[in-house]
Amino acid sequence: MSAYRNEGHVKLSYTIEREDLLEAVRAQRQGSVLRSIGPPSVALVVVLSLPMFHRLPLVAAALASGFVATMMALLVIAAIRAGRQRLDRDWEERRAHRLEVTEEAFEIHDATSGKRIAWELVTHWRETPREFLLYVEPHLFHVIPKRLLPSAEVQTNLRRLFEDRVLPGGEARLAAAARGSWVPFMTFVAILLTLCAAGAEAAAALLFQ
Amino acid sequence: MPTPEPTTPIEADVRLDEADYVEAFGAQAKKSTVALQKLLGIALGLTVLVVALSWPVTPGVWILLVPAAVVGLILAPQQPRYLARRTFRLRHPAWHDVRLTLDEEHLTVRSEKLESYRPWKHLDGWLETPRLFVLYAGTSVSDIWRKEAFSGEDAVRLRALLDRKLVHERPPAAARTRRVGGRGRVIAWIVVFLLLVVAYGLWRSAA
Numbered sequence: 001m002s003a004y005r006n007e008g009h010v011k012l013s014y015t016i017e018r019e020d021l022l023e024a025v026r027a028q029r030q031g032s033v034l035r036s037i038g039p040p041s042v043a044l045v046v047v048l049s050l051p052m053f054h055r056l057p058l059v060a061a062a063l064a065s066g067f068v069a070t071m072m073a074l075l076v077i078a079a080i081r082a083g084r085q086r087l088d089r090d091w092e093e094r095r096a097h098r099l100e101v102t103e104e105a106f107e108i109h110d111a112t113s114g115k116r117i118a119w120e121l122v123t124h125w126r127e128t129p130r131e132f133l134l135y136v137e138p139h140l141f142h143v144i145p146k147r148l149l150p151s152a153e154v155q156t157n158l159r160r161l162f163e164d165r166v167l168p169g170g171e172a173r174l175a176a177a178a179r180g181s182w183v184p185f186m187t188f189v190a191i192l193l194t195l196c197a198a199g200a201e202a203a204a205a206l207l208f209q
Numbered sequence: 210m211p212t213p214e215p216t217t218p219i220e221a222d223v224r225l226d227e228a229d230y231v232e233a234f235g236a237q238a239k240k241s242t243v244a245l246q247k248l249l250g251i252a253l254g255l256t257v258l259v260v261a262l263s264w265p266v267t268p269g270v271w272i273l274l275v276p277a278a279v280v281g282l283i284l285a286p287q288q289p290r291y292l293a294r295r296t297f298r299l300r301h302p303a304w305h306d307v308r309l310t311l312d313e314e315h316l317t318v319r320s321e322k323l324e325s326y327r328p329w330k331h332l333d334g335w336l337e338t339p340r341l342f343v344l345y346a347g348t349s350v351s352d353i354w355r356k357e358a359f360s361g362e363d364a365v366r367l368r369a370l371l372d373r374k375l376v377h378e379r380p381p382a383a384a385r386t387r388r389v390g391g392r393g394r395v396i397a398w399i400v401v402f403l404l405l406v407v408a409y410g411l412w413r414s415a416a
Binding site: 002048051052054055056112113114115117118120121123126137138174179181184187188190191192194195197198199201202203205206 | 211245249252266267269270271272273274277278280281284288291292293298299300301303304315321322323325326327328330331400402403404406407409410411413
């Protein structure tokens with residue numbers, strides 16, 4: 001415990017709304033699906049479209065490229081929807097929380113599950129304008145909405161505890177380790193899209209030539 | 210022989226290393242990997258056959274089918290290994306050496322630095338490899354336990370408990386299985402249709 005504060009102990013119960021969770025998901029840095037797979041997706045569509053414009057008349061190539069871009073968009077949307085569906089799973093049981101934060105450990109329970117872990121296992125924490133996010137595994141975080149904290153003093157108390165107890169540098173370490181995590185998904189998408197592009201090109205060639 | 214009821218919780222000390230993760234992820238992904246490899250093999254074989262029969266053929270996107278299929282055939286079996294190593298390294302070592310307690314309601318892990326409990330319904334299914342019990346949620350590996358951590362009697366009780374609580378081998382939940390199975394079939398038919406269109410297009414465009 002540092003000298004600038006007294007011993008910290010925060011204990012509270014709260015219920016989060018789906019919007020709290022969605023805001024937390026949107027606030028992710030390395031976890032954003034669009035951010036990680038957006039640029040390679042655009043590059044893939046361009047690479048697959050260029051040979052079409054070389055081989056086919058302009059209108060046919062444009063239609064075939066449009067088909068490929070649509071398929072790409074559908075795959076990305078499917079990936080994002082899969083993430084949302086995971087969030088919705090057992091949602092009702094995971095809304096109500098009991099939280100206890102002490103100098104030794106972070107403890108949180110919902111209706112059916114819970115954990116108590118030493119601070120060194122908390123990988124990192126983040127603060128958004130409306131929430132505290134506490135990461136206990138690389139892609140698993142707990143949301144503490146500030147609006148549900150009883151007072152500004154509790155908010156300050158929590159922030160100081162996190163600053164003091166969570167080891168610094170965790171987010172950077174995880175970001176470095178997670179770099180390239182989109183590669184397996186994009187490899188699969190690239191193969192599937194190449195197949196679609198070849199099909200679209202062949203269909204367009206048959207229709208327009 | 211009647212299966213003994215787990216009147217007392219099953220307890221075990223579980224230690225894991227990277228090789229366990231690689232084995233578990235490989236087993237969990239095996240079916241999808243084999244299916245993808247078959248699909249790519251068919252795409253590659255058909256492309257080569259049609260191009261050979263129709264040669265010379267105007268170059269186009271179809272050329273990329275060959276490297277894409279070859280790369281896919283090579284990478285498909287590597288992907289679970291890559292994911293396993295990454296997952297192992299990202300988790301704190303404390304999660305790899307725990308005391309496990311299993312009862313009818315919960316799955317609990319404890320160590321000096323952590324205690325965590327979950328209901329069985331947070332998981333979907335389980336499978337066995339020669340050395341491991343592997344539990345999964347959705348398509349993700351969730352828990353890995355070495356068989357050597359359980360005594361012979363506990364292993365029998367554990368299999369009975371897992372059978373009662375989860376789906377053995379693959380499908381997570383009946384509804385999801387139907388959905389995924391249906392989706393998989395649709396994708397497979399689309400791929401077959403596209404391959405036929407490509408083959409016909411190549412044959413027609415033979416210069």
